[in-house]
Amino acid sequence: MMKIGVLGPVGSGKTTLIEFLTEYFVRKFAISVGIITNDVVSNHDAVRVYEELVVTKKVLPKENVVGLVTGGCPHTAIREDPSMNLRALERLTRRVRLDVIFIESGGDNVMSTFSGLLADYTIFVLDTAAGDKYPGKGGLGISESDLLVVNKVDLAPYVGADLEKMKRDAEKVRKGKPTVFVSLKTGEGVESLINVLKEELSIEGILRI
Ligand SMILES: Nc1nc2c(ncn2[C@@H]2O[C@H](COP(=O)(O)OP(=O)(O)OP(=O)(O)O)[C@@H](O)[C@H]2O)c(=O)[nH]1
Numbered sequence: 001m002m003k004i005g006v007l008g009p010v011g012s013g014k015t016t017l018i019e020f021l022t023e024y025f026v027r028k029f030a031i032s033v034g035i036i037t038n039d040v041v042s043n044h045d046a047v048r049v050y051e052e053l054v055v056t057k058k059v060l061p062k063e064n065v066v067g068l069v070t071g072g073c074p075h076t077a078i079r080e081d082p083s084m085n086l087r088a089l090e091r092l093t094r095r096v097r098l099d100v101i102f103i104e105s106g107g108d109n110v111m112s113t114f115s116g117l118l119a120d121y122t123i124f125v126l127d128t129a130a131g132d133k134y135p136g137k138g139g140l141g142i143s144e145s146d147l148l149v150v151n152k153v154d155l156a157p158y159v160g161a162d163l164e165k166m167k168r169d170a171e172k173v174r175k176g177k178p179t180v181f182v183s184l185k186t187g188e189g190v191e192s193l194i195n196v197l198k199e200e201l202s203i204e205g206i207l208r209i
C-alpha cells in the first residue's frame with residue numbers, strides 16, 4: 001500500500017487533485033483507493049468527496065472515505081502529532097484492502113511537511129492565482145515534496161503569473177525532483193501528472209504497465 005500525502009495552501013486544489021487521480025486510477029486500473037481528509041474545523045472536504053466519488057460517480061465504496069476534524073494547527077496533525085491520522089489509517093486498512101491511500105492535509109503554508117510515519121510520498125499543490133512568487137520563495141513543502149503540482153494554469157494570465165519564471169524557480173529549489181504545471185479545470189498538463197504517478201505506482205508494484 002502506498003500512502004500519498006497531499007498538502008499545500010488553502011484552496012490550491014488538493015481535494016480536486018485527489019478526486020481526479022482517484023477517479024482516473026480506479027477506472028483505468030481498478031486499483032483500490034482510500035481517502036482521509038483533514039479539515040481544521042469543518043468536515044467540508046470529506047462530505048464533498050463522499051458526494052462526488054461515492055454517491056454521484058460511484059467510484060468508491062463509502063467506507064473508503066474518512067473525514068478528520070483536527071482542530072488547531074493543520075501542520076501539527078500531519079507532522080508533530082499525527083496520532084489522529086495514524087488511528088484513522090489503522091481503522092481504515094483493517095476494514096478494507098487498499099492499494100493507495102490519499103491523505104489530504106488541511107490547507108497550510110509552504111513550510112508544511114508530512115511525518116514519515118504517515119506518508120510514503122508527498123505531493124505539494126500550489127496554484128497560480130497567488131501570482132508567480134511561489135515557488136521561488138522556497139520553504140520545505142515546496143523544496144522537499146516528492147512532486148510539486150502548480151495548479152490553475154488557466155488563471156495565470158489573469159494575475160500576470162509568469163509560468164516560465166515559476167518553472168525556473170521550481171527547478172532551482174527542487175534540485176531535480178519533478179514539478180508539473182496543470183489545470184485540473186481544463187485538463188491542461190494532466191498527462192504529465194498522471195505519468196509521474198504511474199511510474200511511482202509501478203515502482204511500488206501497485207501497477208503493472
Ligand atoms: N480555475 C481553476 N479552478 C480550480 C482548478 N482546480 C481547482 N479549482 C477550484 O479551486 C477551488 C478550490 O479547490 P479545492 O480542491 O477545494 O482546494 P483545496 O486545496 O482542497 O482547498 P482546502 O482543502 O480548503 O485547503 C474550487 O472551487 C475548485 O473548483 C483549476 O485548475 N482552475
Ligand SMILES: [Mg+2]
Nearest residue numbers: 014015045104
Ligand atoms: Mg480540500
